[in-house]
Amino acid sequence: MNQRSIALVVVGAALLFLVVAAVVAGLVIGGVVGAVAGRDGGLEIRTEKPASIEELRDSYRLETGTLEINLQDLSLPEGTTGVEAGIENGALTVVVPEGAAVRAHAEVGNGALSILGDVASGENLDRDYESRGYASADRRLSLDLSAGTGVVTVVRDK
Numbered sequence: 001m002n003q004r005s006i007a008l009v010v011v012g013a014a015l016l017f018l019v020v021a022a023v024v025a026g027l028v029i030g031g032v033v034g035a036v037a038g039r040d041g042g043l044e045i046r047t048e049k050p051a052s053i054e055e056l057r058d059s060y061r062l063e064t065g066t067l068e069i070n071l072q073d074l075s076l077p078e079g080t081t082g083v084e085a086g087i088e089n090g091a092l093t094v095v096v097p098e099g100a101a102v103r104a105h106a107e108v109g110n111g112a113l114s115i116l117g118d119v120a121s122g123e124n125l126d127r128d129y130e131s132r133g134y135a136s137a138d139r140r141l142s143l144d145l146s147a148g149t150g151v152v153t154v155v156r157d158k
Contacts, residue, residue, distance in 0.1 A: 043090075053077055060085040062092075070095040072157040076139040086146040093153045094143060101137030104129045106145040106152045113145075113152040129154075 044065035050056040053074065060069055060083070067087050072095045085092055096102050096116075105128050106113045112121035115129040134140060145152050 050074060053081070056081070056083065058082065058084060062087045062090065064089045066091045066093075068093045068095070070157075071100075071141070072097055076100060076141060078138050080140040080142050082142045082144070084144040087150055087152075088148040089150055090147070091151045091153070092145060092147055093155065094145065095155055095157050096141055096143075098156055101134040101140045102129070102131045102143065102154070103134050103140065104143040104145060104154055106143075106154075108147045108152055109149055111147060111150045111152075113147075115152075115154045116156065 044062060046062060046065065047068045047070060048057075048060055049070040051073065053076070056071075056074065060067060065087075067085065067090070069083065069085055069092075071083075074097055076097065083094070085094065102116065104115050106115055106125070107127075108125040110123050111125075112119070113125055113127060114120075115127060116131070118127065118129055120127060143154065145154070
């Protein structure tokens with residue numbers, strides 16, 4: 001294969017990736033806008049930032065909009081702390097404490113997900129993530145996350 005053929009294959013692959021990404025983004029945005037247009041309550045933007053383990057809820061839910069669960073300042077107790085969160089249409093973001101051992105299970109019906117750098121997009125996504133040393137860590141955070149149409153993101157605040 002000569003250099004021109006290789007260049008054409010690379011350019012074609014890049015264009016295909018951009019088209020697929022644009023279609024997925026359009027589906028996500030279209031789903032959110034469609035959901036908001038059909039509801040009286042409209043789009044909700046909510047941030048949860050528990051200051052202590054006592055304020056941390058087991059479960060967080062939002063129908064349409066943006067939900068951020070910011071755990072960056074939370075001191076985790078010994079053992080496993082579980083958090084479940086879901087959104088029907090929109091974006092769900094979980095900010096985990098620096099240095100926390102994390103296990104996450106995420107499901108997205110149509111959209112995208114990013115768990116500490118592990119990225120996927122499309123339909124019927126179902127991903128598991130476990131940070132190195134999770135099983136032997138003294139303090140563990142276990143996340144069970146879902147979105148119908150939208151984006152699920154797990155990040156560490158730096």
